[in-house]
């Protein structure tokens with residue numbers, strides 16, 4: 001087998017595309033795929049100021065690397081979640097990635113927010129799953145940081161595996177409102193949700209891992225400890241089994257949904273966002289889900305007396 005582009009000895013083989021690549025050609029191929037997705041979906045304008053959500057994993061760091069390579073003005077946004085050794089390690093890696101390339105990085109430390117909102121504290125007090133708490137906090141801080149810094153768009157490193165697993169879960173539970181909004185581009189809303197894009201949405205986890213490896217990007221390899229047993233992982237495993245039997249399944253599942261299913265759900269989505277009366281951020285209810293979570297944490301913090309006003 002030879003590299004499909006230059007006939008040199010290949011270093012990687014993509015089953016879904018039945019194509020092998022040498023290192024320089026693979027890097028070029030990967031960047032082109034990202035560039036094409038950005039152009040096709042009109043994700044970014046050349047002058048956009050882009051805030052990139054960085055977790056320290058391979059996807060977000062690979063995305064940041066490609067966007068810089070393509071010439072976009074980017075700033076990284078890292079949310080310190082307070083998840084023990086995992087957070088400590090990912091923060092170190094993100095900070096050294098940014099420092100080595102002289103890239104601007106904003107860090108939001110959840111333990112410093114509202115008297116302490118790190119994931120273990122919030123999950124423990126509210127008896128929510130860590131991932132449910134984490135999702136609410138992430139969404140809020142992504143919007144807040146993007147608005148505060150006057151960014152045009154927030155980019156996240158969600159890959160094909162993430163998006164296909166999310167779609168699988170949304171379909172299993174027929175989450176119509178989620179299906180209506182599962183797109184690689186979410187436009188800004190009048191209420192203040194910032195524009196969000198996912199330039200890696202058609203690239204698989206394997207492809208981003210290969211890119212990160214070939215670029216010598218040091219990323220946090222271990223998964224977040226809270227992901228063990230998460231349903232998202234179960235869906236990924238199931239889809240991987242389908243993909244092994246029939247290469248290309250994940251890509252077809254997602255692309256066909258976006259082409260024919262998603263517009264039908266979007267057409268009947270009637271939810272309109274307003275503004276949260278507590279924090280002024282966009283919200284689908286009187287109070288946004290972040291503020292509902294913070295209120296609950298406040299009520300349940302040790303030292304509060306039952307009946308004390310909130």
Ligand code: SF4
Nearest residue numbers: 130131134224226227
């Ligand atoms: Fe957050 Fe759960 Fe992901 Fe960990 S696994 S980063 S807690 S959503």
Ligand code: ZN
Nearest residue numbers: 276279288291
């Ligand atoms: Zn709010």
